Amino acid sequence: MLCEFGLLGLLLWIPVKGLNNCKRERVSTTALTTELQSDVMLPCYFESALLRPEKAEDAAVVWSQVSTTVLNLLETNIHGNVRLWDSKGGRMKLLPKFRNYGNFSVILHKAQLSDQGLYRCELIQRINCSTAYQDLNLSVTSCRSQPLTSINITTELQSDVLLPCYFGPAVLGSDKTADIAAVWSQQTIPEDNLMEIRLQGEVMFWKNRDGRIEPFPKLSASGNFSIVLHKVQQSDLGLYRCELFKGISCGLAYQDFYISTFPExxxxxxxxxxxxxxxxxxxxxxxxxxxxxxxxxxxxxPLYVNTYFYQKKDVEVRRPQCTSRGSHPKQEDSVYVNWVINKRER
The missing domain is CATH 1.20.5 (Single alpha-helices involved in coiled-coils or other helix-helix interfaces)
Known part of the structure; x- marks a missing residue:
C-alpha cells in the first residue's frame, strides 16, 4: 500500500517539478522614449545561466507587442533561425552578431505613433514553457526641442549674475493650466539638473548651490523663467541651459547661456x-x-660743385682759363674751392 502511494507521489512530483521550471519570471521593466521618425533600440538580454547548453538547445526568444491582445512580431534562437510574423513593414531588425551572448535586442526604424505601447521579449525553453521575460514601455513623441538663443555672459567672481530665460506665446501656447515647465541645468558631464519652474509658479529644486540660485516664480505665467545666481564661484562657470518641456519628456525649446570671467x-x-x-x-x-x-x-x-682757381700774391678768384688749346695752369700753383650754385640757376 505504501509502495503504491510512494509510486503515485513520485509520478505526481515529476510533472510538478517540470511546471516549476516553466514558471514565468519578469526580469526587468524598462521605459523608453523616442522621437517620431527616429530609430530606437529595444534592449533584451538574458544571463548565461538561463542559456546553458542543455537549456538553450531548443530555446527561443519571442518578441511581441502587448495591448488588449498579444501580437507576436518575431521569433529567433541562438542558432540564427528567425521566424517573422509582423516585422512592422520591415522596420524591425535583429542584431544577429550578439545573440550568442544572450543579447536578443532589436532595432525599430522610423518610429511611428502607432508603435507606442508595451513590448515583451520572452524566453521560451520548450513548447509553451516560458521561463523569463522583459517588458519595455515605448513612448513616441512628435516633440523636437528647438534652440532659440545662445548668450555669452561675462561676470566677476563673487558677483551676482542674471540668467534671462523667456519663452513667448508661440512656444507656450494659450493654455495656462498646461503641464509645462522650464528645467535649468548646467551642461557638464554628466548633465547637472538644478531646478524646475512650472508655468503655474511651482518650483522644485534638485541642486540650489547652497541657496545661491534665486528664481522668480511669480513671473513664470508670463513665460519668464529667469534666475539669479548669487556670488558666482569658479565652479559655477560654464554652459547653462533653460529648456521648456511639455509633459514628462516632450522638449519644446531651449536657450543656452555661457558664463565666463577673468581674474583681476x-x-x-x-x-x-x-x-x-x-x-x-x-x-x-x-x-x-x-x-x-x-x-x-x-x-x-644748396649744391656744391668743384671750380678751378689759381693763386697770386693777392688772393683773387677768377674763372679757369686755358693758356693754350688743351693745356691748363700748373698743378702746383692751383687750388680747388667750392663754387656755390643754387639749384634754381642750374
Missing part, C-alpha cells in the same frame, strides 16, 4: 600690455616723423 590679476596685466603697446607705437611714429623732416630739410640745401 589677468585684467591688470592685460591693461598694462595695452599701455605698453600704445607707448611703443607713439615712439615709432615720432621717430619716423623726425627722420622725414630731416631728410626734407637736407634736400633744400
Amino acid at each position: 590679476a589677468h585684467s591688470s596685466i592685460q591693461y598694462w600690455h595695452y599701455l605698453l603697446g600704445a607707448a611703443v607705437t607713439v615712439f615709432l611714429l615720432s621717430v619716423c616723423v623726425f627722420f622725414m623732416q630731416r631728410r626734407r630739410r637736407h634736400s633744400e640745401d
Whole structure:
C-alpha cells in the first residue's frame, strides 16, 4: 500500500517539478522614449545561466507587442533561425552578431505613433514553457526641442549674475493650466539638473548651490523663467541651459547661456600690455616723423660743385682759363674751392 502511494507521489512530483521550471519570471521593466521618425533600440538580454547548453538547445526568444491582445512580431534562437510574423513593414531588425551572448535586442526604424505601447521579449525553453521575460514601455513623441538663443555672459567672481530665460506665446501656447515647465541645468558631464519652474509658479529644486540660485516664480505665467545666481564661484562657470518641456519628456525649446570671467590679476596685466603697446607705437611714429623732416630739410640745401682757381700774391678768384688749346695752369700753383650754385640757376 505504501509502495503504491510512494509510486503515485513520485509520478505526481515529476510533472510538478517540470511546471516549476516553466514558471514565468519578469526580469526587468524598462521605459523608453523616442522621437517620431527616429530609430530606437529595444534592449533584451538574458544571463548565461538561463542559456546553458542543455537549456538553450531548443530555446527561443519571442518578441511581441502587448495591448488588449498579444501580437507576436518575431521569433529567433541562438542558432540564427528567425521566424517573422509582423516585422512592422520591415522596420524591425535583429542584431544577429550578439545573440550568442544572450543579447536578443532589436532595432525599430522610423518610429511611428502607432508603435507606442508595451513590448515583451520572452524566453521560451520548450513548447509553451516560458521561463523569463522583459517588458519595455515605448513612448513616441512628435516633440523636437528647438534652440532659440545662445548668450555669452561675462561676470566677476563673487558677483551676482542674471540668467534671462523667456519663452513667448508661440512656444507656450494659450493654455495656462498646461503641464509645462522650464528645467535649468548646467551642461557638464554628466548633465547637472538644478531646478524646475512650472508655468503655474511651482518650483522644485534638485541642486540650489547652497541657496545661491534665486528664481522668480511669480513671473513664470508670463513665460519668464529667469534666475539669479548669487556670488558666482569658479565652479559655477560654464554652459547653462533653460529648456521648456511639455509633459514628462516632450522638449519644446531651449536657450543656452555661457558664463565666463577673468581674474583681476589677468585684467591688470592685460591693461598694462595695452599701455605698453600704445607707448611703443607713439615712439615709432615720432621717430619716423623726425627722420622725414630731416631728410626734407637736407634736400633744400644748396649744391656744391668743384671750380678751378689759381693763386697770386693777392688772393683773387677768377674763372679757369686755358693758356693754350688743351693745356691748363700748373698743378702746383692751383687750388680747388667750392663754387656755390643754387639749384634754381642750374
